[in-house]
Amino acid sequence: MVALTAEKQDQNLLSRMAAGDGHGENSAYFDGWKAYEENPFHPIDRPDGVIQMGLAENQLCGDLMRKWVLEHPEASICTAEGVNQFSDIAIFQDYHGLPEFRQAVAKFMEKTRNNKVKFDPDRIVMSGGATGAHETVAFCLANPGDGFLVPTPYYPGFDRDLRWRTGVNLVPVTCHSSNGFKITIEALEAAYENARVSNIPVKGLLITNPSNPLGTTLDRDCLKSLVNFTNDKGIHLIADEIYAATTFGESEFISVAEVIEEVPDCNRDLIHIVYSLSKDMGLPGLRVGIVYSYNDRVVQIARKMSSFGLVSSQTQHLIAKMLSDEDFVDEFIRKSKLRLAARHAELTTGLDSLGIGWLKAGAGLFIWMDLRNLLKTATFDSEMELWRVIVHKVKLNVSPGGSCHCHEPGWFRVCFANMDHKTMETALERIRVFTSQLEEESLKPTKPMSKKKKCWQSSLRLSFQDTRRFEEGFFSPHSPVPHSPLVRAQI
Numbered sequence: 001m002v003a004l005t006a007e008k009q010d011q012n013l014l015s016r017m018a019a020g021d022g023h024g025e026n027s028a029y030f031d032g033w034k035a036y037e038e039n040p041f042h043p044i045d046r047p048d049g050v051i052q053m054g055l056a057e058n059q060l061c062g063d064l065m066r067k068w069v070l071e072h073p074e075a076s077i078c079t080a081e082g083v084n085q086f087s088d089i090a091i092f093q094d095y096h097g098l099p100e101f102r103q104a105v106a107k108f109m110e111k112t113r114n115n116k117v118k119f120d121p122d123r124i125v126m127s128g129g130a131t132g133a134h135e136t137v138a139f140c141l142a143n144p145g146d147g148f149l150v151p152t153p154y155y156p157g158f159d160r161d162l163r164w165r166t167g168v169n170l171v172p173v174t175c176h177s178s179n180g181f182k183i184t185i186e187a188l189e190a191a192y193e194n195a196r197v198s199n200i201p202v203k204g205l206l207i208t209n210p211s212n213p214l215g216t217t218l219d220r221d222c223l224k225s226l227v228n229f230t231n232d233k234g235i236h237l238i239a240d241e242i243y244a245a246t247t248f249g250e251s252e253f254i255s256v257a258e259v260i261e262e263v264p265d266c267n268r269d270l271i272h273i274v275y276s277l278s279k280d281m282g283l284p285g286l287r288v289g290i291v292y293s294y295n296d297r298v299v300q301i302a303r304k305m306s307s308f309g310l311v312s313s314q315t316q317h318l319i320a321k322m323l324s325d326e327d328f329v330d331e332f333i334r335k336s337k338l339r340l341a342a343r344h345a346e347l348t349t350g351l352d353s354l355g356i357g358w359l360k361a362g363a364g365l366f367i368w369m370d371l372r373n374l375l376k377t378a379t380f381d382s383e384m385e386l387w388r389v390i391v392h393k394v395k396l397n398v399s400p401g402g403s404c405h406c407h408e409p410g411w412f413r414v415c416f417a418n419m420d421h422k423t424m425e426t427a428l429e430r431i432r433v434f435t436s437q438l439e440e441e442s443l444k445p446t447k448p449m450s451k452k453k454k455c456w457q458s459s460l461r462l463s464f465q466d467t468r469r470f471e472e473g474f475f476s477p478h479s480p481v482p483h484s485p486l487v488r489a490q491i
Contacts, residue, residue: 017165024159026386029054029403035174036397043422051427055363056212056399057418058246060339062394063284068322074320077314093099093313095306097126101316104323105290111329112245112280112343117257119292125302126316127289128309130242130276131161136305137272138166141236144148147171147200148238151183153214153368153404153411162206171195171202174407177370180359181214183207183222183453188229194302203230204236204270210243210253213404213413214368215361217251231267238272240424243364245280245333248341251362253315259293268294281332286315340365340417343424347416350428354435365417369398372410374438383409394434396427 032054032390041049060244074081078087096102102121109119127133142148144167151173162168164486175181188205195202209218209225218226230237239256247253257273260266278284282444288311289301323329347367351358357370374384380402387400390412401411416424 012150017327022164022193024156024164027156027159027403028384028400029156032387032391032397032399035391039395041395041423041426043426048395050391050395050397051423052397052418053169053415053427054321054399054413055418056279056415057284058279058336058340059418059420061332061336064328064335068325068328069237071320072325075318077228077317080337089313089317093310093316095126095303095310097124098313098316098320100320100324101126101311104320105288107327108323109244109275109290109292111326112333113253113255113258117255117261119257123294123295123299125294125299125306126311127291127302127306128311129278129284129289130240130274131157131188131289132287132306132309133289133291134158134161134238134240134275135166136164136298136309137238137274137298138168139305140301141238141272142166142168142203144202145169146197146203148204149173149188149195149202150405151175151181151207151240153181153213153401153406154206156399156403156405157209158206164239166313168203169195169200170206172405172407173205177408177411180216181368183218183226185225185229188226189322193231202233202235206238206240207338208240208243209255209256210246210363211361211403212240212249212364213366213399214359215364215366217247217253217361218322219362220254220259220262223254223256224263227256227259227263227266227271230270231263234270236270236272240274242276242279244275245250246340246365247363248337248344249362251465253363262302274297277375280336282336284318287311288315288319314432343416346421346424347414347428354432356431356435359411361439366413366415368406369411369412371412372408375410378409380409381429386410386411394430396430 008271022456036050036054038051039049040046041051047070069075073079076082077086077103082349099121102124105124106119106464108119110117125133125136138148147169148162148171150170152175158170162170170189171194173183173187175183175187191473192202205226207218209223210216211218216235227237237256241255244253244255255273256271260268260271271294273290275290275292277286277288287309291306293299342369344362350369351369359368359370361368371386374377374386376385383400383402387398390396399413401413404411404413419427
């Protein structure tokens with residue numbers, strides 16, 4: 001028998017969905033993850049490995065979590081102190097969720113929005129992380145072939161989360177660096193018209209606030225304009241607010257739940273919020289996702305759909321205990337903001353000293369880094385060439401802007417909260433060595449770089465035709481590199 005290729009076997013034995021590539025993982029965003037998984041950095045065991053800067057995870061407050069868990073063994077049904085509740089928690093629970101869980105989550109959502117709004121526990125629908133919550137909302141609001149407007153740049157995982165199994169289209173709303181990638185009504189109208197011309201019925205607008213990958217927040221006037229736009233069009237507004245408690249410095253987060261109180265005659269049936277504990281509490285592995293809808297019918301249907309991705313009752317029990325400890329929650333949020341601010345300052349101060357630009361923002365677990373002046377040409381092919389060098393030679397997994405559907409090549413998302421201080425120092429040192437090598441190759445010896453004339457000149461173009469010096473291990477951490485002069489901000 002002639003052996004069939006894997007592709008042919010898929011076509012013959014699997015469904016079109018399983019055999020196709022609609023999962024959206026054939027992008028540089030996921031390729032960077034694969035490079036990391038094949039050679040992960042470890043300071044002792046694998047010092048020449050890839051440092052993961054493509055993972056938006058908050059690991060800066062793990063010590064606070066561990067301390068609370070040790071001090072509250074009764075929160076787990078698998079301890080001597082909590083085992084008496086084992087039978088009550090381990091039995092079948094319906095898809096409404098434990099009442100104490102929904103109450104605690106609603107209270108926490110209020111706290112992360114400065115107690116300016118109230119959330120009804122009966123509208124809390126649980127899901128397996130924000131991924132499951134987004135898909136549930138898409139299933140509730142749209143049919144295959146319908147579309148959601150999504151401002152660019154946006155989280156690359158949306159291509160998988162919202163499109164793969166639902167058949168929904170994502171219609172990009174082009175935003176520009178010239179105004180800090182702000183969402184404008186003109187851009188929304190243009191995207192809406194493009195969808196109409198393409199025969200894509202628009203069912204909603206999806207916003208991420210605070211933004212992933214930008215780290216920016218939407219101001220009150222912008223949010224009001226988005227509510228009015230969607231209400232006028234008769235389409236839904238879905239607000240992804242999973243980074244609500246990651247603001248720091250002077251940055252302010254305003255929830256759509258607060259704004260709709262200020263919009264006269266707002267049709268609340270069109271307003272929905274996606275939330276989770278993955279970013280604000282640093283608990284992505286617990287898979288706690290939330291759909292909060294002001295539409296009664298959506299709440300009812302989403303709750304039935306949640307059967308396919310429930311949060312385990314043991315996790316609900318633990319989270320209910322933890323979030324009900326208001327002293328702990330207050331302290332956790334306060335320290336998390338301080339530590340995020342310190343880490344953000346460490347990274348951006350280091351980049352500033354090297355003349356590397358970044359979008360000014362004060363939220364999220366990442367920065368939006370500007371390397372446009374390093375491109376050979378202002379194209380996404382050049383962006384990919386630069387990205388391959390950064391990932392495979394400099395050994396830093398950052399996410400290229402093209403994977404985030406940014407229409408301007410040369411931007412990169414760089415995550416900073418998923419590593420310890422020493423690893424961040426190593427990452428900054430690798431960037432320093434990389435830029436020093438570029439300066440050495442591109443600037444004449446008679447014209448040393450001054451503070452005003454940094455290495456990111458418009459005339460500087462990184463050549464990828466000859467990577468011999470990279471191949472010889474120039475960027476190996478074993479190279480004789482002087483200690484980094486960059487700012488070291490302790491957290």
